[in-house]
Amino acid sequence: MRRFGVASATLLVALFLSGAATAGAQNVSQVLVTVDSPTFSCPTGGQTALISGLELSLETSGRPVLVMYNIQFAASPSGIISLVPVIDGAPDVGGQLDRAIGDFPFSGQVDAVHFSRVYSLPEGVHSFAVRANCQSAVNVSRRWLIAYELPRDKRGPAQEKE
Secondary structure (H helix, E strand, C coil): CHHHHHHHHHHHHHHHHHHHHHHCCCEEEEEEECCCCCCEECCCCCCCEEEEEEEEEEEECCCCEEEEEEEEEEECCCCEEEEEEEECCEECHHHCEEEECCCCCCCCEEEEEEEEEEECCCCEEEEEEEEEEEECCEEEEEEEEEEEECCCCCCCCCCCCC
16 A cells, blocks of 8 residues: 555656646746844834835736735834835835734734735836835834746637747
C-alpha cells in the first residue's frame, strides 16, 4: 500500500511539473520588507505618503492583475491607519482599508492589514504602491506587495489574444 501511495505522489508531481513547463512563465512582481527596521513612520494630520519599500512595476499584456499587500504595524492606543492602493500614480480610494487599534489604556498594539483585489489594466508597464495616512503614532514594520497578472483564460485563444 505504501508503494502505491509513493508512486501516486510521484506521478502527480511529474504531471504537475510537465503541465507547469508547458503553461508558460508566470508574470509576477513582488517586494518584501521583512526586517523590523527601518520602520515607516506614518504621517498624521491629513497628510499622506507612499509607504517606503512598497513600490514596484510590472509589464502586463492586458490581462487582469491581482494586487495583494500585507502590512504589519504598531500603534498607540488611539492609533488608526488608512491604506489606499495606488496604481500608475492614481489612488484607488474604493480600495481603502482602515484599521483602528482601539483604546487599550497605557499600551499599544501590533496588528496587520491584508488586501487583495483584481484590476483590469491595459497592456503596458504599470506601477503599484500603497499610500498611508494615520491618526496618532503608527509605525509600519514588516510589509509586502505583490502584483500578479492572471494567466490566460483556459477556454482557449479564441476568447483572448496571446
